[in-house]
Amino acid sequence: MVHRLELENRIIPYKMLYEAISSTYGLIEGTLPDHGIPSLRMGLRCLKSVMKDFIEKAGEGLPIIGHHFSFPTEYLYCFDCVPVCIEATSYLLAALLPNGSEPFYDLITNWGHPFHTCTSQKGTMGMTLDNLFKFDAIITPTAPCDNTYASYPFFKYHKKIPLVAPDLPFLKEEKSYYYHGEQIKLGLEELGKIIGQKPDYNKMKKAIELENQANNYQLDLFELKKAIPCPVENMFNAMAAAAAIYLSGRSEKLDFFHDMLSIAKDRYKLGRHYAGEEKIRSIWPYMLIFFDLSLGEWLDRELGMSILFDIFNYNFADPINTKSDLETMFYGMAKKAMEAPMTKQSAEFYYPFLDDCVRLAKDYSADCFIFTSHIGCKQFGSVPQILREALRDEVGIPMLLIDIDVGDARFASEKIVREKIKLFAQTLL
């Protein structure tokens, strides 16, 4: 009989995460005043609960399924399994551990993986190389970037982990949604064969219905952010990004967004901004800086700069129709997946991205944009500069471009990022 601890140890980084989340949560509860950073407090509480559950399930021997962040976690709830998001694990650990995931980036770089590829994959790859993860299978769409389909062969060929790759087309047309819907279904069936389970689409449907509800709350919150001052603190973006991955299809996600919505509504009614006066309203069309979670709070408190939203917080898909037949549901699932953060932006030749950004700048009364140009992301290429020009011409606002590795502080440090933003903010005031 396999020992429970041995089974749990198939996901050691989740245990590390659990410890890190628990300590941070303990610190917050013990140190911060009652109203301090509610998104962090509530988010960590939910994450802690989910992590604990995942570890318990791993202990019970459920299969460990790795997935790319662009494959919505709730789709995996047609199985009794422990879903592990490859990219989110690297970055959540980068955010919560004292030295981030850097030792794991170095491990995989020394193995022979190029230094300039995406740290979101490299962290978990390093952990897997170090045998901290023991996946039963992995599923990833062929999107949104080269890093995705060029890093995952490591799992398949080097670690011999069965890998399922549903094809995700570049074009966003009716036929593409049908095609990707079919690919998701085939992918889940293949995955089921690997782990010895039949996909239970009723269970998946329930998870999707929870997501549909959470989506409503998210949209309400998004709408409230149009208000001046913004009634949501910066930290919310990071926690919502984590919630989108780890809490998907679970009641904890509903709780988190429901509670955040209540707080935002209260602040809205009182015309109140979190942590003092709101001086500058910024939109981050790409990623936040994951290795420095405190940056959001610093911007709120020191510069009065709101981060209205980042890429993980302005992409919303239509609710998935679960009331009709299975094909309709898979069609909706495909549409959602193809409109997921980054997947949506990395296709259609960026016209909708530029268009969205200009529109969002106007709708949300943004004073500026801050674009974090991540070294791993070639798929944005000439787009940041084109966006900068579009924002200047169409809205008359500037955009700061920061070259960075969002998961590794050694590329552009916390200090440099803060100095750049501080100088930029001076030009706005």
Add this chain to the structure above:
Amino acid sequence: MNNKTANNEKIIPYKMLLNALSTTKELVERILPEEGIPSLRFGLKAIESVISKYIEKANEGLPVVGYHFSLPAEYLKCFDCVPVCVEGTSYFLSAFLEGGIENYYDLMNNWGHPFHTCSSQKGSMGMTLDNLFKFDALICPTAPCDCTIASYPFFKYNEKFPLVLMDLPYLHEEKSFQYYAEQLELGLINLGKVIGQEPDFKKLKEAIEIENQVNKVKLEIFDLIKANPSPIENMFNAVSSGCTIFIPGTLENLSFYNKMLEIAKERYKKKEHYGGEETFRSIWPYMITFFSVDLLEWLDRNLGLSVLFDIFNYNFSDPINTKSDLGAMFYGMAKKGMSFPMVRQSTEFFDPFIDYCVNFAREFSADCFIYTQSIACKQFGSVPQLLREALKDEVGIPMLLIEFDAGDARMTSLKTFKDKIGIFVQTLS
């Protein structure tokens, strides 16, 4: 006259290229002994002839159509146009101009394009920003990499050039070929609308038939390279890449390969190796150093190291059926387009790539592989190290991995290359 001048200024980099090619050709003819580097001698002559015709055509006012190298250029023969390869221009100018085209990379970087994107696009983008190129239209598949689809928006949005995109699927299956065939046909029809011409598929057929013949000759040469010593000089790889990209579908292309085949046969019969004794046989599964093609000659003469082939010289597709209907022809064109260098390697999750590298190593009695890892190419990610392990385990040969930028000597210089390879071959002795 004014119009002619204006037309004349639409493809200034091609004029620069022509000058560079003519000067190099003259130097080669005057300085080298008669049998010195025949591939360079014949290749330059062929490319010079075609490029000078293109310049004449541009002067006559024919539309200038930019294309991505992964679109076989003979497909554009259905139009009276001047085809300009965006990537080929950057790299051929970087090979033949004194100091390469670093100033254009810098121009583009300063404009706001990320430093770590592909120099093959950045060169021509910089030239376009500097008004040296004035395209009437551009055409590009959504492959093989992020740099492609993320750099071309510059042409569309910043330079306002009409851009035709053809969706190229990730999977290589029957339905994918059919889908891409449809995309190719639609793409050419759309391009025709932009430049005010109807595609002439008879002319296209003629060009494809020439390429079918070229393909046959190339395959014969490829087979001869199995011989020990290899009867082809290293420089052939660089020149052959140029011919494949710049002059397909022309009689000059056919003539070049016919001449090279004759020479190879002669050498094969006499068991002669170019440039002295063949000490080692290397395969370069990725790119050669375009910023310094003389490295190839140095390897032949100083180390006796044959570069049997690089990525542009081991990808062959079936001849395209031109005898049946148009549907069959486009199907064959799609298959060829999807088997093109880099497109073929950047899809199908790399299984075939690793597999045929191992086969090549055996069939061509390679002593080693040299993998040049471009900073821009995320689409290979973990593959080089996996390939290294496969070659070690399956064939027992080593692989040298060199980080570089294929078109910019400032990342890894020629000297560093020579030093690294010099030390590496000592381990083979």
